[in-house]
Amino acid sequence: MNKPFAITLDVGTSLVNHTGSWRTERPRYVDRIPPCNKTCPAGENIQQWLFHAEEGNYEQAFKTIMQDNPFPTIMGRVCYHTCESACNRKDVDEAVGINAVERFIGDEALRHGWTVECAPDTGKKVMVIGAGPGGLSAAYHLRRLGHSVTVFEAAPKAGGMLRYGIPKYRLPREKLAGEISRIEKLGVEIKTASPVTSVADTMKEGGFDACFLSVGAQVGGKVELPTDGSVPMFDAATVLKDLENEQLPDLNGHVVVYGGGNTAMDVARSATRMGALSVTVVYRRDRNMMPAHELEIHEALEEGVQLACLRTIKAVKNGELELEVMVTGEDNRPVGTGQTETVPATVLVQAVGQSVDLGPLNGLDGVEVKGGVVLVGKDMQTGAKGVFAGGDMIPSERTVTVAIGHGKKAAKNIDAFLRGEIFVAPAKHDDAGFGELNTWYYSDAPRSVRPVLDVARRQSGFAEVVGNLDEETAQYEARRCMSCGNCFECDNCYGVCPDNAITKLGPGEGFAFKYDYCKGCGICVAECPCGSIEMVPEDI
Amino acid sequence: MTQQVKYYQTGTYTVGNRLLDQEQRTVQASLDRSNALDSGHRACQGCGEALGARFAIDAAMRATDNQLIACNATGCLEVFTTPYPETAWQMPWIHSLFGNAAAVATGVAAAQRVKGKKEVRVIAQGGDGGTTDIGFGCLSGMFDRNDDVLYICYDNQAYMNTGVQRSSATPPAARTATTMPVGPNPGNEFGQGKNVPLVAMAHGIPYVATASVHDLHDLERKVTKAMSMRGARYIQIFVPCPLGWGSKPCDSIKLARMAAECGLWPLFEAEHGEITDSTKLRKPAKVDGYLKLQRRFAHMFKPGNEAQLEGMQALADKNIVKFDLLEEKGDEE
Numbered sequence: 001m002n003k004p005f006a007i008t009l010d011v012g013t014s015l016v017n018h019t020g021s022w023r024t025e026r027p028r029y030v031d032r033i034p035p036c037n038k039t040c041p042a043g044e045n046i047q048q049w050l051f052h053a054e055e056g057n058y059e060q061a062f063k064t065i066m067q068d069n070p071f072p073t074i075m076g077r078v079c080y081h082t083c084e085s086a087c088n089r090k091d092v093d094e095a096v097g098i099n100a101v102e103r104f105i106g107d108e109a110l111r112h113g114w115t116v117e118c119a120p121d122t123g124k125k126v127m128v129i130g131a132g133p134g135g136l137s138a139a140y141h142l143r144r145l146g147h148s149v150t151v152f153e154a155a156p157k158a159g160g161m162l163r164y165g166i167p168k169y170r171l172p173r174e175k176l177a178g179e180i181s182r183i184e185k186l187g188v189e190i191k192t193a194s195p196v197t198s199v200a201d202t203m204k205e206g207g208f209d210a211c212f213l214s215v216g217a218q219v220g221g222k223v224e225l226p227t228d229g230s231v232p233m234f235d236a237a238t239v240l241k242d243l244e245n246e247q248l249p250d251l252n253g254h255v256v257v258y259g260g261g262n263t264a265m266d267v268a269r270s271a272t273r274m275g276a277l278s279v280t281v282v283y284r285r286d287r288n289m290m291p292a293h294e295l296e297i298h299e300a301l302e303e304g305v306q307l308a309c310l311r312t313i314k315a316v317k318n319g320e321l322e323l324e325v326m327v328t329g330e331d332n333r334p335v336g337t338g339q340t341e342t343v344p345a346t347v348l349v350q351a352v353g354q355s356v357d358l359g360p361l362n363g364l365d366g367v368e369v370k371g372g373v374v375l376v377g378k379d380m381q382t383g384a385k386g387v388f389a390g391g392d393m394i395p396s397e398r399t400v401t402v403a404i405g406h407g408k409k410a411a412k413n414i415d416a417f418l419r420g421e422i423f424v425a426p427a428k429h430d431d432a433g434f435g436e437l438n439t440w441y442y443s444d445a446p447r448s449v450r451p452v453l454d455v456a457r458r459q460s461g462f463a464e465v466v467g468n469l470d471e472e473t474a475q476y477e478a479r480r481c482m483s484c485g486n487c488f489e490c491d492n493c494y495g496v497c498p499d500n501a502i503t504k505l506g507p508g509e510g511f512a513f514k515y516d517y518c519k520g521c522g523i524c525v526a527e528c529p530c531g532s533i534e535m536v537p538e539d540i
Numbered sequence: 541m542t543q544q545v546k547y548y549q550t551g552t553y554t555v556g557n558r559l560l561d562q563e564q565r566t567v568q569a570s571l572d573r574s575n576a577l578d579s580g581h582r583a584c585q586g587c588g589e590a591l592g593a594r595f596a597i598d599a600a601m602r603a604t605d606n607q608l609i610a611c612n613a614t615g616c617l618e619v620f621t622t623p624y625p626e627t628a629w630q631m632p633w634i635h636s637l638f639g640n641a642a643a644v645a646t647g648v649a650a651a652q653r654v655k656g657k658k659e660v661r662v663i664a665q666g667g668d669g670g671t672t673d674i675g676f677g678c679l680s681g682m683f684d685r686n687d688d689v690l691y692i693c694y695d696n697q698a699y700m701n702t703g704v705q706r707s708s709a710t711p712p713a714a715r716t717a718t719t720m721p722v723g724p725n726p727g728n729e730f731g732q733g734k735n736v737p738l739v740a741m742a743h744g745i746p747y748v749a750t751a752s753v754h755d756l757h758d759l760e761r762k763v764t765k766a767m768s769m770r771g772a773r774y775i776q777i778f779v780p781c782p783l784g785w786g787s788k789p790c791d792s793i794k795l796a797r798m799a800a801e802c803g804l805w806p807l808f809e810a811e812h813g814e815i816t817d818s819t820k821l822r823k824p825a826k827v828d829g830y831l832k833l834q835r836r837f838a839h840m841f842k843p844g845n846e847a848q849l850e851g852m853q854a855l856a857d858k859n860i861v862k863f864d865l866l867e868e869k870g871d872e873e
Contacts, residue, residue, distance in 0.1 A: 441553045480547075490556055500575050520585065521782075522586070
């Protein structure tokens, strides 16, 4: 024995002792779906593109948005950002300003001319009817999948409601044109001023393999009112369309808008900009029941628009409107009181809903229509084989973002249809709820606010109301993202393991557990800021 | 001119952060940390001491370019790392008795001095029993002579290795095997015990600090600072013990964080007997939340023991004033 005094065994490392055998539960890395992603109607991977923006890699952020939505700069202006309402950060301080960052990224992309790649041509031809957000979204996704796409648009310019429904002060036209032109450059053909009278005929003539319908709800509705003809009446859809076509509607004097939705706000705010003496929005229910987005109402009020809530128009006579005072009754229904009052009116614009022109569907067998809209299956397909539909013309919430989501979903289903397959959406991850997070680790950071144009300047022209964040602020805002449910490589698990049982794989590669030594204490799970580790029982 | 973007999502609260410069990340975040205390050791699940020891020694290894010798007092740390013939230490390490780690370290430092190895630095380490009770004489002597040793006490507030007996670092009201929750004053007595960081300060030694496993940046900074100095230095690190405290293994860091945030474990540093800095409370809290997660304090929440709870809160409040732990508004990064 050649050993030192009193030593009988060779000294060795503790690594021979596999303490992993003590474990009854094992940690594992998971991706969870953050609330922003989950609630986004367009299905954007918001957490992921914020991750790239945090590093200042805006082009990669742009490309990530483009996987789901071809309109970041438009979204950053007109989306009602349900993501922000769902954001877990609102329970820490305030929600992340996702919309503002998206707009910054979108503007950067246009400024630099960034674009994306398409798959090799498949030889399949798809026609899209309607160059609105839904139609263009479908066309874009189908093109990226390698299909040949032609978009038919009845109006003289592409954009649909983005152009003919949303005023310039919310969406400058050069931004709209920029993002549409990017889609055209990918090879999508857009035929404007080309109304389709028969879907069936056009499909046959053009040799199209499938069709996506997204004609929107362009027909303005009107309520029949007893009138002596002293006040001209218009519908909101026509007014906004004329505004875009520079056929300026006569919105002078005392303008009254009837209705409480976003379209009513668009008309009211446009009238303010055109020099109306007064603008009054008449709505039959209570203020808090108004379907318009709170931000729209807020900005309209700032600009001097007056609200006359709980009022209905009974009659029009002698250049005045007779309003009946309502009260809120059962089930929040407005109930008339019989009491009336009058307001002066030079012009009345009705913004009481819009409907779909279903004319082009004549001659298509199997299409089912209910309540003025087209019914589709889970795959967005109508009753007619190979004809899909989305946007305002199918039953759903009528927003730009929803239409864009429809376009993407339809494109995936059409792509599968063209291959004779059925599209199966990948399984969803578990939710990344607030309870999964360890928010102690996030620095305190108040939300940064976008500059807003002076009210005086808003009342006198169509300049954009909400400004852009500069790069520094946009990046700050992106970094407020807590990365819910998805590892952002903070090294916490690697650092806090008492058993040195985690391997760091390097930037972008994440981490791996050494299950030979992990005792299953669960500290890594407890101390993971973003909830991307979970414990699962061992098979014993 | 572009301004530096200052906000880093998690700032320096997490171990690392991919957005931070390398030098702003912790030693623990690096791929080449020494892992002086390696896998395969036999500490319980969720051991705060194993964590604290690796944090501290890895930081000291980096600060000294790996020219480091550790002298270990008997205690949990020794038992779970070195059951003969295995060792979890990837560094020169020497075993000593329960009570003489400070004296052994003094000797090792003297030997290095005699051999002219100025660059080789010495750390002594032990638990609270071996430090505040049994080894206290040797420790005080080491301070008195200003020997060139950093002594690190991993404080888990009782003799855990031998079956959770009270030490002079056990907090009031805590249940241990020798302070059972019976009688009119259940658990450990109020008004007794020994605050060794303050006793160390009374020796006027160059550096004294408290640290905690929940604040790694702070812990590493203090160890690194201590290693940049010569003479006797002392750091006491708060290391939760799931076994002795009756807490969940996954809560070890959480408990350390809560102990600090309620004021029961103030983080401060002192040079030559004077307090130079203290870590402000980020999200101040009452003591209840911290106590409730531990079975050793369970009796405090029974009817009739309200005075104990008030007494504990009073201790925390006193610390908050004494160590100036409240943030002045406007200091946030």
